Amino acid sequence: MEQQEKILEVKNLRVNFNTYAGKIQAVRGVNFSLYKGETLAIVGESGCGKTVTSKALLRLYQPPLVSVAEGSEILYDGQDVLKMNKKQLQAYRGREVGMIFQDPMTSLNPTMKVGDQIAEALRIHNKISKKEAAVLAVEKLRLVDIPNPEKRAECYPHQLSGGMRQRVVIAIALSCSPKIIIADEPTTALDVTIQAQILDLLMEIREKTHTAIILVTHDLGVVANFASRIQVMYAGQIVERGSTRDLFYQPRHPYTRALLDSVPKLSSKTHGELYSLKGTPPDLILELKGCPFAARCQYCMPVCQERMPEEIDLGEGHSVSCWLQHPMAPDVGPLNDGRKAGA
Amino acid sequence: MEQETLREPLLEVEHLSKHFKMGGKSILKAVDDVSLTIYKGETLGLVGESGCGKTTFGRTVIQLYRPTSGSIRFDGRELGTLKRKELVSFKKDAQIIFQDPYASLDPRMTIAEIIAEGMKVHFKLSPAETERKIASLLEKVGLGADYANRYAHELSGGQRQRVGIARALAVKPRFIVCDEPISALDVSIQAQVINLLIYLQREFGLTYLFISHDLSMVQYISDRIGVMYLGSLMELTDNQTLYSRPLHPYTQALLSAIPVADPDLGQAQNRIKLEGEIPSPIHQPKGCKFAPRCRFASEKCQAERPVLRELEPGHFVACHFAEQFQTEEA
């Protein structure tokens, strides 16, 4: 890979939910960087902290219910997002980073014409007249391949189909040509054929504008086809990260492996058992002593229950947090066969 | 399907329609003239996008909705002519598992009460027997008997779905409609539930109608698969044929749109881009329902609606040009 420009860096991000039952540590020390023009996928099951992480990047959380712990840093352009004042934050949201949510119905204002909604977003960040904004809004609708954009701009959200609405949401996110787009499950609420259209559109935009995309999803199919790098999250931590090919063909964490195995392949013809993980993820209200996955891991060792594994670099951006990579761990085949070289 | 002649039909659906009256004069044709047969012991998968009528079809088949027209025969008996009492006993034979594990369990009832509800209607059991049966059902679906006195909100999504399965099993059905039973669950939990369904099918000799929009799961669990679009059946054939030699252009597009969880295969996949959106089921096209989005659509398709016909043994297609695709393939 050529020299890449780092545009966002997250250091030791910790997010807590303060409920009456106690403190839920939803994100537990996440580190990662985002490079220009890439698609970084954050993959995991519900409750793993992937959505919380993506929202924290925009400081979209409500104190005091949700709080980011001391020592967390989100660096954009050398500046800590968590320490920005109101004005800086407003400029950062929208202008630098756009957000696309899962449900296009609830992320649009039902009582406003879609053209006006885009124009409004434009006018927050640019000093332009209403008329100019309206013309630009139609331009943005054309950019997201909405047929008949002049007519569609006059529609209310409920007059559009789900796929069209999601295109409008994308148009709003793109309104100020941001450098980063955070897409949180952008296609989960859509049908397969529409899903493909939307993802193609996102990739087209990335190619054209060199925008970096953070794709938050649980769908491994989407990830395989659209991400350049992947981070797998489990119980608020990143357990494995690497290029898409590395993660799909050489997964090193038993959880990544299990996720991949529990999806049936279209080619698999047998009616045998689908690989299934036992149990459920740990309750995040608890303090975790060892590896969060230990209780469901078929390779669990005593050390896993006692100590948190450290992240081990396997080269070329592939790294994993698992005790199986330790030189003293037994050989369990593909998951850790190269461990001594890596350690 | 080798044992073609041995198969006994369990459910025969002929020209089934279910229309809903919307405001004013508009009519929503959720299910529009669908015919198919489900054989004993098999799993028939039904796929399609939202609004294609697959859920309505499933609910109509087990008489949750009254059909607008058409006939449904269960084990040779016509359901439309059943008296009230016979209908209740049919409900013992045909059960349903719902999509949303959060909405499908009554929040005011304990797990034991939920499972016992159907048993009370169909069997006369003593409290002790009921309790014993509940415990054994919970065990069958992989939950401890200590769950019996809990409430649904104390359970995770996967656990709730198991309770939903136990509730259906409690009346000893022969046929179960699985209406998107896994789409609200996490990937690793989906596999647990699918494995459970397969295990139960073998254990009790069940017949499934498995409804889902997730084509890879449908392919995994089904023997035969039907593809629905806008209330009509577009193609129906056995599992392998559908994936290796789909003949309807919609099936082809649908299959090619699934993102495969494999980067290389995904790259190699020849994606057919479907233009446009699914038309509203209230204002349906006059000719072939898929014509407005079909890349092969001709004048004939716009004017005349193709009927589902058996192109080769067991392979049904509703497309004017299916023969042409067939010979091109060969």
Place this chain on the structure above:
Amino acid sequence: MEELSQEQFRIIGIEDNGTEHSARKKVGYWQDAWRRLRANKIAMAALVLLILLLLMTIIGPHLTGYSYEEMDKASKNLPPSAAHWFGTDELGRDLFTRVWQGGRVSMIIGLFSAAVSTLIGVLYGSISAFFGGVVDNIMMRIVEILISIPYLIIVILISVITDSKDLGTMILALTLTGWCGTARLIRGQILQLREQEYVLAAEALGVSPFKVILKHLIPNTLGLIIVGVTFDIPGYIFSETFLSYIGLGIQAPATSWGALASAAQANFRFYPYQLFLPSLMIALTMLSFTLLGDGLRDALDPRMRH
């Protein structure tokens, strides 16, 4: 960092016992609601006050030794004193006894009317919503007609027809159209619940419609019903007060808070305590029912669960 031993690196896998067991403590719906209600100080204060008021309407009239009808010409319009704690009225009747006796009537009317109208409203509303279609249409049109008749007319008509103004007539008059609001409320809620998958599941199991209403639909609207009742009671108490005040309600020597206030009104300038005391009781009762209702609504709201 302490040394790791080879012993710690042996695969033990998962302890697999096949079935899942639950670890969390069990919390029932009502327990949970009660816990939340208890945390609400205002609602708890209202509840305590209500219990005190109710208790007094039961035992109050017996505490002084005077009967509420007993007239004493020697002691008319006395101010509050050791002998007459709340003073006496213009006929020399002990006001303390009369206030609680009147409270008894007001409470009975409030509670009883609310209970009757809720019962009718819930059944009517749920039947209408469950069967839907034509049934629903006809039933709701009837409600709309009833609701549009002013209740004063009904009260006057009923007292003319039955030729009596006793407790039973009052309750009949108040509940005759009072249930309509509840019926509408319940119908709306049940229309929502009807589409829930657990209701469909019960239908698929062959459970009879009546049982579906009784076992699924009504229990799941119970929170709403309870809150509705607590807001209805003060409404009925106030209606009774109003009717008695304008002379259409309870007739002497029987009394109620409204009747007491009405009687005291003439001499208000000279004996303000005669008006003040029953009014205070009315205000306290209505306030505590309303505050308790607010607290219950929060405590029973399923969205407050986590």
